[in-house]
Amino acid sequence: MKKGKIILLALAVLLIAAALYGWREYHRRHPDTATMEAAYAIPAPALVKAFQDDENNANKQYNDKVIKVSGTVVKIEHNDSTQTVQLDGQSMGGVICQFESSHGGELKELQPGQPVSIKGVCTGMLLDVVLVRCALDKNTITK
Amino acid sequence: MKKGMLLAAALVAGIMTFSQDRIFTRKGEISFYSKAPLENIEAHNKAAVSVIDKATGQLEFSVLMKGFEFEKALQQEHFNENYVESDKYPKASFKGKMADVSKVKFTTDGSYTVPVSGQLTLHGITKEVTANATIAVKGGLVSGHTEFTIVVDDYKISIPALVKDKIAKTVKITVNANYENMK
Numbered sequence: 001m002k003k004g005k006i007i008l009l010a011l012a013v014l015l016i017a018a019a020l021y022g023w024r025e026y027h028r029r030h031p032d033t034a035t036m037e038a039a040y041a042i043p044a045p046a047l048v049k050a051f052q053d054d055e056n057n058a059n060k061q062y063n064d065k066v067i068k069v070s071g072t073v074v075k076i077e078h079n080d081s082t083q084t085v086q087l088d089g090q091s092m093g094g095v096i097c098q099f100e101s102s103h104g105g106e107l108k109e110l111q112p113g114q115p116v117s118i119k120g121v122c123t124g125m126l127l128d129v130v131l132v133r134c135a136l137d138k139n140t141i142t143k
Numbered sequence: 144m145k146k147g148m149l150l151a152a153a154l155v156a157g158i159m160t161f162s163q164d165r166i167f168t169r170k171g172e173i174s175f176y177s178k179a180p181l182e183n184i185e186a187h188n189k190a191a192v193s194v195i196d197k198a199t200g201q202l203e204f205s206v207l208m209k210g211f212e213f214e215k216a217l218q219q220e221h222f223n224e225n226y227v228e229s230d231k232y233p234k235a236s237f238k239g240k241m242a243d244v245s246k247v248k249f250t251t252d253g254s255y256t257v258p259v260s261g262q263l264t265l266h267g268i269t270k271e272v273t274a275n276a277t278i279a280v281k282g283g284l285v286s287g288h289t290e291f292t293i294v295v296d297d298y299k300i301s302i303p304a305l306v307k308d309k310i311a312k313t314v315k316i317t318v319n320a321n322y323e324n325m326k
Binding site for chain 2: 025031063079081082084096098124125126127130132133
């Protein structure tokens, strides 16, 4: 009799845990890129070249990964909802970095021509390589 | 020497008129929304590339599937892995034409509605799409807006049987693009 109760209780706990896990998993947000380890660190021109040389291979290697890209700022654009930094790719295309809104404020002092290092999630290449959910890599900002 | 210079000048002028007809953006916004009993799905992409040829009315869009951002991480993972298979099909594109481009006065401020039709390629499948687009001209700058609905089944995007009745079979797509003049 007692044994049956324990099993029932264990089942109930398990069920609640599963439901909780499901709920949390369903509402899970994207982790903050700033706190994530970069899978690759690469200069912007090298990243652009990797995509131009072999797009399929570069897609496989870099897409969905957090990468740290270093380069020279070409343009900083502020829209109502997004901040974008364009890095020089030393070719037709560059690297477009769309900032996470919580990291948009980091761009206030950034100027075109400045060398910078940005962490973001790679999504592939159209004219430029596009990174989303970006954050400035604070340790490497050189003024 | 003089002849060469003239030729070079003609060439440059030629390229300029060629490019003056074209406007483009690398920051077009494409969003989609689907409302259903189980869950509403909404995602935004702000890095679509688009070109319009003002002379012919031809226009093109392309977008990276992995660049669609969802609020919920799980939805985004399912979208990429199970629905659009973005590893296999990393891009979507649209190539089309405005029906009567002469009605759009690209040099006069105003708002113009034109039907656009063309081919939408998504998930490796190409289908004909027609929609009304609004072209707005203000101070020499052109912006475009359109909304249309697609049926996911048309693009062989399969919905798992378990959630088949709970997820919308159509998706509303919204496009906003602010074009720059080519320099």
